[in-house]
């Protein structure tokens with residue numbers, strides 16, 4: 001971490017810990033610096049580190065979430081309308097990002113918005129309507145399809161396909177949520193929901209309609225294992241896993257469960273990515 005980032009981190013932590021804002025002008029200047037660096041991708045809500053045994057881990061930077069919350073606290077409501085038909089009102093600290101040609105992000109017209117403080121790499125494609133919230137990091141070549149949400153601080157890797165209506169949860173609410181992480185080359189099928197800090201490893205495929213939270217056990221039919229989140233670690237989807245929505249028999253409260261014949265939704269790893277999967281999810285290069 002550079003010296004200037006260290007200074008910024010301690011300034012943000014100071015503002016977050018203070019019960020009142022003593023010097024709003026100074027606080028806004030610090031926040032503006034913080035938001036600019038989030039927008040440029042220089043600082044991130046979570047970072048990948050490679051451990052000494054070659055494994056990769058994601059480390060959340062809690063001070064980044066604190067900085068975002070400081071921005072909400074400092075912000076005043078502001079009229080943000082561009083014309084006279086539509087009216088938008090939001091905290092002045094989080095305006096919609098103004099993209100320019102030099103950002104090299106294609107944003108198709110029709111009701112999409114990217115908040116300031118979200119990094120979106122050149123070559124990302126955004127189909128309307130979609131929303132990218134503050135603190136999100138969206139890497140090169142990723143496609144965000146219509147009705148998709150990239151929640152606050154979510155980290156989306158390279159060449160990810162977020163299909164129509166896929167919802168990637170954020171960290172701002174509930175208050176203890178960690179950033180959701182989607183690594184490179186993942187396909188998130190239509191209508192999926194990935195929430196509460198879930199980590200989806202590289203090249204995994206989530207079949208349409210898969211929901212992942214801290215409370216959903218993930219059954220791996222190939223390896224015969226069940227993956228769960230722990231108090232310290234989020235639910236993790238292994239590399240190359242193909243996950244589809246499934247169901248399992250209710251085992252608790254057996255008497256009634258048997259009588260009622262209930263089952264609960266559960267995600268299931270049915271296979272690991274193979275040639276058939278590649279054919280099924282192949283993307284049209286010419287659209288890019």
Ligand SMILES: CC(C)(COP(=O)(O)OP(=O)(O)OC[C@H]1O[C@@H](n2cnc3c(N)ncnc32)[C@H](O)[C@@H]1OP(=O)(O)O)[C@@H](O)C(=O)NCCC(=O)NCCS
Pocket residue numbers: 145163164188189190191205206207208242243244245270271274276277278280281
């Ligand atoms: C997951 C997906 C990619 C299929 O992958 P695949 O490697 O071709 O999977 P296969 O067809 O080999 O299926 C493997 C097993 O999983 C089952 N399966 C596959 N997709 C499933 C799904 N969505 N729900 C439940 N079961 C599913 C198959 O029936 C098969 O089980 P079986 O052998 O007992 O019949 C596909 O189902 C999917 O969801 N694609 C995303 C579609 C989408 O959202 N597109 C958005 C474009 S905007």
